[in-house]
Amino acid sequence: MRTHTEQRPAKLTRKGEQTRLRIVSAAAKLMFDNGVAGTTMEDVKSAAQASSSQLYHYFADKQALILAVIEYQNETVVGGQEPMLARLDSIEGLRTWCAFLVQHQRDLECRGGCPIGSLGGELAETDAKARVAVSGAFLRWESGIRGGLRAMHERGQLTADPEDLALTILAALQGGLLLTQIHRDVRPLEITLNAMIDHVAAQTR
Amino acid sequence: MRTHTEQRPAKLTRKGEQTRLRIVSAAAKLMFDNGVAGTTMEDVKSAAQASSSQLYHYFADKQALILAVIEYQNETVVGGQEPMLARLDSIEGLRTWCAFLVQHQRDLECRGGCPIGSLGGELAETDAKARVAVSGAFLRWESGIRGGLRAMHERGQLTADPEDLALTILAALQGGLLLTQIHRDVRPLEITLNAMIDHVAAQTR
Known part of the structure; x- marks a missing residue:
């Protein structure tokens, strides 16, 4: 063996x-x-x-392949978004990123949900290594979102805590993706991301 | 057969x-x-x-059992929250509900995520009947959240659209639960729900 x-x-x-x-x-x-x-x-x-x-x-074995798939999706999904995440230091940048996310779900006809979140949800309780790998991908994603918000905060444009806000935006994105997948309708993601943009905009000056 | x-x-x-x-x-x-x-x-x-x-x-067969489990979780999770959801017509009611959700995850040591969302994420792409059943449970949950918000709106206390807000709150809850499950830390859910309460409070008068 x-x-x-x-x-x-x-x-x-x-x-x-x-x-x-x-x-x-x-x-x-x-x-x-x-x-x-x-x-x-x-x-x-x-x-x-x-x-x-x-x-x-x-x-x-399959577990080794699963871990490689999580690493691959981390690179593809999070790594692929990093150029856009680097521009999240303005409401305009946030809008561009959210519009991309919504359009991507529309292109997929709302199938599949988040490639990382779906792996996490399926494996979290049965494969501790996979859960930790997904946790790492989420932390990288959150960090990418936080960078731009922190820059806005340092310039005095954003009054909210960029740490909490980045986590909230990633959570809203994940939940919006799940509801969009389940209902096969892009509206949950679109409404949720728009609410997040409004939430950030209300805390800028 | x-x-x-x-x-x-x-x-x-x-x-x-x-x-x-x-x-x-x-x-x-x-x-x-x-x-x-x-x-x-x-x-x-x-x-x-x-x-x-x-x-x-x-x-x-197993599929029949899966559908019965979704119905059971719909009754248990959504039905079980309905008395609390009926009091979501105030920021205080919203706070009580959110505190319950966070405490429940703490009691579970952040294991398992949302019983309905997890079933949905695992089955959405391979079992259309299960996906539709989960969709129904989410719509019932959203409707429960919307009721109180609509009452606040009708009294002129809430300026935001209660439809969009209910969907956003459910998405934020689902995403917060997923991140809490993956990171084995109650913070994502707590931060996200607090942000939602602030988001609602900022649109009340």
């Missing part, structure tokens, strides 16, 4: 990196569409067009 | 009702602790101390 390992091999060739990424991104898509429980290693192998020996070379 | 049915038998004896409820509440607890995928019919049978013939008499 293979022993469990979370660490990727110390050095991967460029081709090795590409194969690993092909597997992780296929797994991420399957888990986003069908949940973690609804995704088997066999499904991933087939979607990534990988052999069993390739799959198990990079990921000793 | 049994055919799938969602409907409970037309008439249950009192004893039958009790057995059915014992099965559903055991399933609800297991699904809250371990997720839907982590709960087998065998687990439910054992936790409810029911025989196979009892279990399959009331629930033709």
Whole structure:
């Protein structure tokens, strides 16, 4: 039996990196569409067009793959938003980011919810390592939101506490995404984010 | 093979009702602790101390049981909060409700998240009937929140739109619960709900 390992091999060739990424991104898509429980290693192998020996070379077991998917979604979702988050130091920047989030859900026809929040909700009670990895992704996201708010606060434009406000905005975003996913309607996300913008705007001068 | 049915038998004896409820509440607890995928019919049978013939008499298959669990959590969580929701026509009532929600998470050591939101997040993409049932529970919850806000609005105390505000509060609550579950810390829920109270208070006169 293979022993469990979370660490990727110390050095991967460029081709090795590409194969690993092909597997992780296929797994991420399957888990986003069908949940973690609804995704088997066999499904991933087939979607990534990988052999069993390739799959198990990079990921000793499903748990190792799950952790890699969380890391991948952290990079894709949070990392992908960082250029926009860097401009959250104005109401205008906040509006642009929120409009992007709403449009993205519209493009997805409100399917899937937050790729990170969904993994967290499904795994939190049964996989402590996954919960901690999702917690890390949320903290990075919160930190990205906080940066711009803190800049507004330091310039004296924002009177509210940027720490609390960043956490509130991320929570509102997560809840809005969940309600939008469940109702298959973009309105919950849109209304909630607009309320957040108003809430910030009411505390600026 | 049994055919799938969602409907409970037309008439249950009192004893039958009790057995059915014992099965559903055991399933609800297991699904809250371990997720839907982590709960087998065998687990439910054992936790409810029911025989196979009892279990399959009331629930033709796991999907029928899942729908009964969503209905049960709708009654327990939303129905259980309705007396408090009926007093959301004041900032004081809002504070009492929010304090209850935070204390409840503290009692649970931040485990499990929202019993309804968690089911929704896990099932939304793979079980359309479950998604619709969760949607119904969220609409009932939103309606409960809206009632008090609408009363404040009609009395001229609340200047904001009670429809949008109720949806925003439920989204903030759901997101706060998710972050609290993932970080195992009551702070996200507490901060988010306090921000919501401030947001409502700022729009009252």
